[in-house]
Amino acid sequence: MSRLSLILLKLLTTFVIVGAGLWGGGLLLFRLNGALAIMGAIGFGFAALAGLIGIWTGALRLPLGFAVLFLGLLGWWNSMLPSHDRDWIPELAHLPEVAGEGDRITVTNLRHFRWRTETDYDQHWETRSFDLSKIEGADLFLSYWSGEAIAHLLVSFTFSDSLPLTFSIEVRREKGEEWSSLAGFFRTYEMAYVAADERDIVGLRTHARGEDVRLFRLAATSDRARDVLLAYVADVNRLAKKPRWYNTLMTNCTTVVYHLVGSVAPGWAFSLPLDPRVLLSGYLPGYLARIGAIRSDMPLDELIRRGRISERARMLSLDDPEFSQRIREGVPTGRP
Template identity: 30%
Template sequence: DRDENWIDELEIDTEELKDIWFIVDHFHSLHGLAHTYLTFEFNDGTCLSFSFEARRRVKHRYHPWDGLWRNYELYLLVALESDMTGLRTNARGNKDYMFRAITPPEKDKHMLLRMAEKANNLAQNPEWYHSLLTTCNTSIVRMVNRVTPGRVPFLWRNFLPGYTPRAALKLGLIEDWGGLEATLEKARIDVVAQQWDGKGSYSEMLRRHLPASTIQEQQ
């Protein structure tokens, strides 16, 4: 059982945005079936996650087949990282990876603003979720290309999120921590997350085990 604790308002300053993280959540035994979302980290330690999801009815489990036939609405869930990622790493025990994104100067702030606008737009103008065309990952791709046109090309891996790290690394969308295999090894967070005692900062603990940023040096 988990207690619900809602935050009605959270003030953030785009000028204090430190990093964007790309998370790949392997919730299924089939490697390609995974969930992806973004986390925005701020200088004060706040980590806010944005996740495109299929809105399910009560007691209705998600199934890709159902998602092909307008059974789910698309919505953008916004939550603290400790809740969104903690649910996956600790409560569900999924295999999760967390990569630091590389963004052109100022584009990170634009991405945050576009995500916030999208959340508001979906609340006013609902859209259908589609298991191939409008998913967690394809929605992120659209947002990235809206901020930086043409940044992510059409790739089959866009439709199988579990394989996105290879493409993201090749395209320079995430930091290279020593090649694909080394990057995957260093990016894995579920084993570390499961050591969290619930008392300290979940987000801070994760980042102690991740490589330091090289983005500022690259810029």
């Protein structure tokens, strides 16, 4: 092996060890408790450092030792199994399930809380039926709480004869458990679907949390909206039967929807190429305009401005049966 090839191999191995060291240290830090977590992360960091020294000094026993340690950590990682059986926070205590017969679907465990604050609310879980032959379209809500880059995504299906049916993909936290985006990389949280009334799931964000919520009407025909809804239904039922880990990057409120829509994309007029804005969900409207999923015949800034519904929503009572209709007033339709 030439000297240049050897140096390149050492550099590549260095990057691998650094990546493995950071990942393993994070896993120990977030999955162990207290001082043991700190000690484990530091110890694993020193093992990675020893492996790096061994690569560049020729002491191969050091990187080999780190490799054995890392494989052991991977074994522990693979032994971690998600569960539906934990002491969940009340708003995520139940997962929805959907039964279908002909054109009619019935959603059990549909959430319809009445939020006064994030900690003061009335709990209601309902069973509602929806007629798929009455579906009109689909809308997208983006809720911003910290800057423009990241937003939480909700997809809402509208019907001519009933209130909208809204789905949210969320971190299923246990009581007393805090959310951390970093911890979300290390099998700390399970994933949850929430099926809800808009007065619950949008009202939580506009009224209780005071977030900046923006509404975009999707350019989906009733048939396309039905395809996406049925893709949701199938995945909702899969999750109800088999728990799944949430992952901050790969299994979150945007990427799961991306894959659901991709599963029915052959019947749609636009394709779904990978785009960074799928991960940086706050910038998703620009991507949606480019592929024709929302209005592209008007400036995006104008579409965003007219889609800001928080102020209008906060003027409404969450008991108003016309809440969904009234927050859509002035918001451009999905198609010209």
